[in-house]
Amino acid sequence: MNHLFLALVATSPIAIRADHSEGGAATAKYIPGSTLLGSLSAAHRMLRPRQDDEFKQFFLAGQILFPHLYPAGFKSSSAGLDEANTPVKPLPRTAQMCKRFSGFRPLHGENALEERHGIRDSLLDWAVFALLDARHQPLPGLLAPLEVHDRCAFPGCEQALDHADGYYRSDLDDSRQRMRASAATRLQTRTGINRDWGVVENSILYNREVFEDGTMFWGDLLFPDEETLPEEQRLVTRFQDFLLETEIQDQERPGIVRLGTGRSRGLGCVALAKDLIEVERETLPAFQKRLEKFDTLLRTESVEQGVKGLDAFYFAITLTSATILRDPFLRYQKTLDVATLARLLDHARASFTLIYQATGMQRVTGWNELWGTPRQHDYALEMGSTFLFASSVEPDAELLEALYALEETGLGERRAEGFGRICVSDPFHLEREQL
Numbered sequence: 001m002n003h004l005f006l007a008l009v010a011t012s013p014i015a016i017r018a019d020h021s022e023g024g025a026a027t028a029k030y031i032p033g034s035t036l037l038g039s040l041s042a043a044h045r046m047l048r049p050r051q052d053d054e055f056k057q058f059f060l061a062g063q064i065l066f067p068h069l070y071p072a073g074f075k076s077s078s079a080g081l082d083e084a085n086t087p088v089k090p091l092p093r094t095a096q097m098c099k100r101f102s103g104f105r106p107l108h109g110e111n112a113l114e115e116r117h118g119i120r121d122s123l124l125d126w127a128v129f130a131l132l133d134a135r136h137q138p139l140p141g142l143l144a145p146l147e148v149h150d151r152c153a154f155p156g157c158e159q160a161l162d163h164a165d166g167y168y169r170s171d172l173d174d175s176r177q178r179m180r181a182s183a184a185t186r187l188q189t190r191t192g193i194n195r196d197w198g199v200v201e202n203s204i205l206y207n208r209e210v211f212e213d214g215t216m217f218w219g220d221l222l223f224p225d226e227e228t229l230p231e232e233q234r235l236v237t238r239f240q241d242f243l244l245e246t247e248i249q250d251q252e253r254p255g256i257v258r259l260g261t262g263r264s265r266g267l268g269c270v271a272l273a274k275d276l277i278e279v280e281r282e283t284l285p286a287f288q289k290r291l292e293k294f295d296t297l298l299r300t301e302s303v304e305q306g307v308k309g310l311d312a313f314y315f316a317i318t319l320t321s322a323t324i325l326r327d328p329f330l331r332y333q334k335t336l337d338v339a340t341l342a343r344l345l346d347h348a349r350a351s352f353t354l355i356y357q358a359t360g361m362q363r364v365t366g367w368n369e370l371w372g373t374p375r376q377h378d379y380a381l382e383m384g385s386t387f388l389f390a391s392s393v394e395p396d397a398e399l400l401e402a403l404y405a406l407e408e409t410g411l412g413e414r415r416a417e418g419f420g421r422i423c424v425s426d427p428f429h430l431e432r433e434q435l
Contacts, residue, residue: 004276012269013210031069033418038369067219068418071183095164098152117154294425312390322380359385
C-alpha cells in the first residue's frame with residue numbers, strides 16, 4: 001500500500017465529543033478516522049453529487065484507509081518537527097515520565113522554557129519480571145528489575161515516575177530525539193436558546209471543551225498500489241483533486257469540510273493540506289533489523305538479571321490506534337491473545353506465547369453523518385496497548401513477511417476508519433533512561 005501524509009489545521013475551534021454522558025464537556029484528544037471519513041463524504045456529496053461510483057470507491061469500498069488525526073503542534077521545536085514528514089504516534093502504555101518534570105528531554109538547540117527530565121519505557125523491565133522463574137529466584141530478586149526504575153533517573157531528582165500519555169514525533173535525522181505534541185484546548189461556556197422566543201432559555205448553561213483554532217493534526221492515509229495504472233486514473237490522484245475542491249478559496253467561499261459537534265455554531269471548520277506527501281515505506285530488511293535489535297536487547301537484559309533458558313524469539317506488538325477485535329462468536333476481546341495472533345500470521349510451524357501485556361478497553365461511539373443516525377457502540381483495545389510475545393521458532397522468511405504484512409494492513413474491524421493500526425517491535429520500547 002502507498003502511505004501518504006495528511007495535514008490538517010483548525011481554522012475555527014473544534015469540539016469532538018469524548019462521550020455521550022449527560023453534561024459531558026470533555027473533547028476527545030484526537031480526531032477519529034470515522035469523523036474524518038464522515039466529514040469528507042458529506043463534502044463529496046455536496047461538491048460531486050452525481051459521481052456515485054467515485055463516492056463508493058472513496059468511502060464505501062474500503063480501498064482508502066482513513067487515519068485517526070493526532071495533534072501535531074511542535075512550534076517550540078528548533079529542529080523543525082512541526083514541518084517534518086515523520087509519523088505522529090501515541091505514547092505506549094508502558095511509557096513513564098517524572099511526575100514533577102514531565103516530558104521528553106529538550107532537543108539539541110531547543111530553548112526550553114520548562115525543565116523536562118525525559119520519558120522512558122518500562123516494557124523490558126516487565127519482560128524480565130515475567131521471564132524470571134519464581135522457583136529459582138527469591139521474591140526480592142523478582143521485584144528488583146521494577147524497583148530499580150521506580151524513581152526518576154535525572155541527576156538529583158529522585159521523584160516518583162508516573163504514566164506518560166499523549167503523542168510524539170521523532171527527529172528525522174536522530175530518532176532518539178523526540179518531542180511530545182501539544183494541543184491547546186479551552187472551555188467554552190454557552191447558553192441555550194428558547195425555540196419559541198429566540199432568547200436565552202432559563203436554566204440552560206453548558207460548557208464544551210474545544211481545540212483552539214490553529215491547532216495542527218497529522219494522519220497517515222493508506223492507498224492501494226496502482227503503479228500499473230495511468231496517473232490520471234489512480235485513486236490517489238483523483239482523491240487529491242477532490243481535496244483541492246474542498247480548499248478554502250476566500251471569505252465568500254469558505255472551506256466546506258467541518259468536523260465534530262457545534263458546526264452550526266461556527267465550530268469545526270478546517271483546512272486540509274494542498275498536497276498529500278508520499279513517503280516510502282520501510283523495507284523488509286530494515287524491518288527484520290528492527291525486530292532483531294529488539295530481541296537482542298531483551299535477551300541481554302534478561303540474562304543480566306538471571307533469566308535462564310531463553311530459547312524463543314521475542315517481539316512486541318504496539319497498537320498505534322484503538323483496535324476492535326472479536327472472537328468467532330462475535331464477542332469483543334479484551335486482549336490480543338495467541339489464538340488470534342496465530343490465525344492472523346498463519347505460520348505452519350510457529351507457536352506463540354503471550355509474555356506480558358499492558359492494555360485497556362474503551363467504548364467507541366459516533367455519529368453517521370450521511371444517515372443522520374448514531375453509530376453502533378463498539379468496544380476496543382485502547383491505543384498504546386502493548387503485547388509482548390515469544391515465538392517458538394526463529395523468524396524465517398515466512399514469519400517475517402507475515403509480520404511485515406500485518407503491520408501494513410493492521411488488524412481487527414473498521415480499519416477504513418483508522419482502527420487497528422499497529423507497530424511491531426516499536427523502537428520506542430528500546431528507550432530506557434533518556435539521555
